[in-house]
Amino acid sequence: MPSAAERTRTLVQSTCSAVLIIPGLNGAGAQQLVPDERTVDADGDILLVFPADSPAVRAARYAQDDELSAVLEITDVAPVSVPHRIRGRGWVSGWLTRVPGRAVPGRGTVRLEVGEASVDDLWGADSVEPEEFAAAVPDPLAEHEAELLQHLHAAHSAEVQRLCGLLGERGDAATGAGTAAVPVALDRFGLRVRFTGVRCFDARFDFPEPVSGMTGLRRAVHTLFDAAAS
Template sequence: MPSAAERTRTLVQSTCSAVLIVPGADGARPDQLVPDARTVGTDGEVFLLFPADSPPVRAATHAQAGELAAVLEITDVAPVAVPNRVRGRAWVSGWLTCAPGIAAPGHMMLRLEVGELYVDDLWGDGTVGPEDFARALPDPLTAYETELLQHLAATHDDHVQALSTLLGHRASDGPCAVRRVVPLALDRFGLRVRCRDAAGRWFDARFDFPEPAGNVHGLRRAMHALFETAQADHGQG
């Protein structure tokens, strides 16, 4: 499974929604606290792009001692329609300063020096140290996950439903039989789905790949193998 540091790094560098919580910006509109862009520097610091007249930039500019305590809150929402769509959250707390000369005119880059991180997602929850965060790499499939999950749900629903044959006793007929399977999350280690049984209860299941998929080509091979296994089991059933 991916480490907590890797999962946090993946969320920070993904397209998940994010909001910067800073003292002195209590009256700001929610959209004024959303960075236009974010990236992670070589030392693990998080760079956040804001309009030059935004509340976070004004707060960082006028902060005493040149730095301001702040928290970047990230929310990960499943890109397909499932119950309980929030897949995870991460919080990056640290000290905020302006980084002039980096952004285009009309904007200011803010630098968040990371002090502590916390992640709570489908894998579990835990704290992450700034050193581990700086060394971690994001999942190589994160840039493609949204498109791939939506493609699976829209175009390959028959293959997705066939995965229920791999769920053992829950795939059999009866009150707990699986009636619906929806792709929920994808990373280099495997595919997670959300299932509904005949009683209307939802539960998650995960299918691990034989080996991590380092790129889209590796993922395609892993997914084909998974679907072929499911179809073979379906045929035997």
């Protein structure tokens, strides 16, 4: 399974919605604190790009070291229609400073130096140390996960449904009228499917080995489908 640091790093560098929470900053609407861009630099600090007149940029303009604390909150929502669509949340807290000269005109960049992080997702709840976050890499499939899940759901729903045959007796609850199988998460280690109906539960289908790109992913998914069809 992916480590907590990898899962958190994947959330930070994904397109999931995020908001920067700055304690004591009054009068700022939540939308004003949604960064336009998020990246992680070589030191493991998070760089956030906002409009130049954003409250976050103004607050960080003269901040130094640990003067201004902040929390980046990320919410991960499944890109397919499924019950309980929120797949997880991540929090990265630390200290905010301005980064001059990094953004295009009309934009400002702030640096969030990571003090601690945590994630609560389909794998469970875990905390992450700054060193672990800096050393982790995002999942290689994260950039394309949404379109891949949507494709599996739209074009291969029958094959996904047949995966219940790999669950043994547990798969009996995923068959019959009114049941559906929705691919809800995908990473280099495997595919997670949510079976809905009288009972709603998730099942994890591991790949024979971790994949690093699209070619390996296609082989791994077809191996799962072939096993379910045999």
